Amino acid sequence: MPGSVVVGVSFAYLGLLFAIAYYGEKRAKQGRSLTNNPYIYTLSIAVYCTSWTFYGSVGKAAKSGLDFLPIYLGPTLVFVVWSLVLAKIIRICKVHRITSIADFISSRYGKNFALGSLATIIAVIGTTPYISLQLKSIATSFNLLAGFGNPDFPIYGNSFGIDTTLIVAIILASFAILFGTRHIEASEHHEGLVAAIAFESLVKLFAFLSVGFFVTFGVFDGFQDLFYKAQAHGLSHLFVIDDDQGYSQWITMTILSMAAILFLPRQFYMTAVENRDETQLRTAAWLFPLYLLVINIFVLPIAIGGKIAFAGVASDADMFVLTVPVHFGQEYLALFAFIGGMSAATSMVIVASIALATMVCNNLVMPLLLRWEWVKVKDQGDLSSLLLAIRRASILIVLLLGYGYFRIASESYSLVTIGLVSFTAAAQFAPAIIGGIFWKGGSSKGALTGLSLGFLVWIYTLLLPSFAQSGWLPINFISDGLFGISFLKPYALFGLKGFDSLSHALFWSMLLNIGGYVVVSLSGKVSPIDRIQGGLFVDMFDNPLGQMDARYWQGTVSITSLQGLVGRFVGTARAERDFQDFARLQNISLNGDDIAGSEMLARAESLLSGAIGSATARVIIGSMIKGENVSVNEVFQILDETTQVIEYSRMLEVKSRELEETSVKLQRANKRLQEFDSLKDDFLSTVSHELRTPLTSIKAFSEILLEGGGVTSDDRHQFLGIIIKESERLTRLIDQILDLAKMEAGRMDWMMGNVDPQVAVKDALATMDGLIKEKNINLILDLPEGIPDVRADPDQLAQVIINVVSNAIKFCRHPGGLIRVNVSEHRRGLLVRISDNGDGILPEHRDFIFDKFHQTRQGSNEMPIGTGLGLAICRQIITFFGGLIWADDSEDGGARISFTIPFASPSLKLVRGGADK
């Protein structure tokens, strides 16, 4: 086939790719996203299938049978546990606005610059062989197709006087630059790029399936015919995995591919960074393994077809996908296969170079520029063009590195071998990341140690030998070891033999990587910032978006200068638009001279993170606010933690104080309850005692009368008199108890009204007349005329006077008893004093005589008969009238009870409560 046709078709294909990418971008700008669905997402992850899959798998299968499969079984197994690992990584990337795998590691371990740059270096160097593999496959397939049947065609095709591979590299670089670095993306995704990659995944799938169908059903008569013929040709050793070399490489490749699907920089970029919606993972989880299965169905048939077709002829098995159709005269099918292979290679190169360029810019160059202060954050000037320039240069450098490795080393290796070297490098990220999202104890020093050791071992056991085999290093480096020390043979390090070079390298690098990570993490102290980030990453699904740390930005920077700062990285127009959107969303006015609030600062940091990575963004915002550099970052992180702790402890304090107050109140209430309880007990026991005394005498005399014998008529009369008296006492007692209970409960019916004290006192004393005369007591009444009315219940007032006077009578048991009743006006109202010359009250009893059931027992005197409730009732009544009642000594040597009642005049109305009837 003429080279010009191949070149023309290639360019037409690349042009189509441009068109699709452009259309994708346009649709995204119109808000009608083309790529925001799970099927496009799945196809974009299928960037995993590179020319390694397209050409290399067939080459591998032609050599050793089913050995090519682990590279696809490993990812399938990883997708089995997608909800554990992938979902977590994607959520973390979204929340922390991670831009690359190096950013992820740096962010997890305290936004550590050294770690981010080391990861970047590992990613770049580790990916270089892989990129060279793609370039090699494109160049080889191009030369093969254009030069088929022309034995003089040079292996490095010369087009326009330049190496074809270099031209391919430059074209791919320009594509990546055009669609990966058009502008700095702060929050959006590269829609055009994703659309183009998804399209490429379809092309390579259909191209490969077409060749497979042709071989299986065109050349042979279906699968069975193909396999029977293979058996007949003595190719049944291709039906198995174990071709006399054991399973060590099978296991190694499975493990490597499991790491690769997660940690290859381009894979991480497509799966996690470019993910639009976490729920799309649900579909991709099974659809992507299915894609892998389908694209692999025809690998073995094509390999067998090639082996049979080129039996006995020297041929490159890696190119069977092309050469078999050509061999059977299907040139157009071969051309389609060539396009498929090119799509597989270009998609990988483009995505990988963009992912790597982002890393180089965000985690290596920008931090260095900021640190060395070559770029002054506070200076004016647009920095987004600087960022873009760095990224574009990085893309070019990455591709040139790949080209360089291709020229140096790739001639002597098959596609799969080169690819596995890259896989082993990517696997070095596994301990730091898997450890980082499941183990809070991992420290930045541990990760740094593990990564460095693993990377060094990888260089020594895989990269340097590949240089040696291609003559760039003396070949005896492999056979004799470094400086001829056999102990240091790169394929048998420390004398470890019996493994293939890949398993050997994986074993040593992982041993030192994991060992270094774990041991250093465990033995060192975890810094606060490590701990905070570790907590955020490990507890991703437990934390409310993990954004709490942004709240604490506080600064004195105006909105204008903040917007200016962001604008310098993401472009002025974009920054302005975003700030206005944010202001509208938050319902705040965007007054340029105002101080930016903490939400605004967090938003700005978030915008910057999407553009230049989280670590750099934090440094920049921190320095903008405080005018200081890197350490501000850490200070703020620590502040975040302490602020939270303080907040929680303050809440705790408040709660405990409230609790204390409540408990004091409770104690007080409890004490009162206890008092009431004991009062009630006292009351009950006294009442029952008081009731029993008269009952007992009633019962005793009744029994005597019932027996009847020897009881005289006089006795009977006397006994009956006692019974009646005791019954009356009992009735009185019960009445009083009821009255008192009513009064205390506030249910007494008071008949309040204006009462003339003269009438009231006279009436009350009149009822006592008989008793006074009976006891032969002299009553002296001092009752002046013209005393104003008092406000009282007349019956109850009489009751008070009767109670007090009868009390006085009781204690006047000696001959010549004297009772004075003195009524006068007082500033508190009516003052009534009732004194006697009886026993008197000891001063220590004066406070208690108004208590219920208090009965003074003095000396050896016989106890006066009483209920003990009289004075208690008096106090209740007087208190209700708004007066006072008290006891003191009388001038006659006995006791004196005095009480006051307010007058009825309006100005002195002190009556509390009660119904005015």
Place this chain on the structure above:
Amino acid sequence: MKRTGRKREWSIALFCAGLLFFFPPILSIFDKPVLVFGLPLAYIVLYGFWALVIIAIAYGARRGPVVRDNSVSRIPPSKYKDLP
């Protein structure tokens, strides 16, 4: 299989089963250069089991009541557990 709400456990179990099946010694049982129904035994078994694993993933990944989103707004339990 019922909806047990324990998909994570199931996925880990399936992962282990996959490793067990795709690794020796089980691998070596069917890794023989013979044709069954005109197809290599290892080819049938590997692709067949692979397909079964994919079906199992699809079965587990269908939208169920166990949605992760509820965890977004949950307060970290450790922070508030001491408060009444």
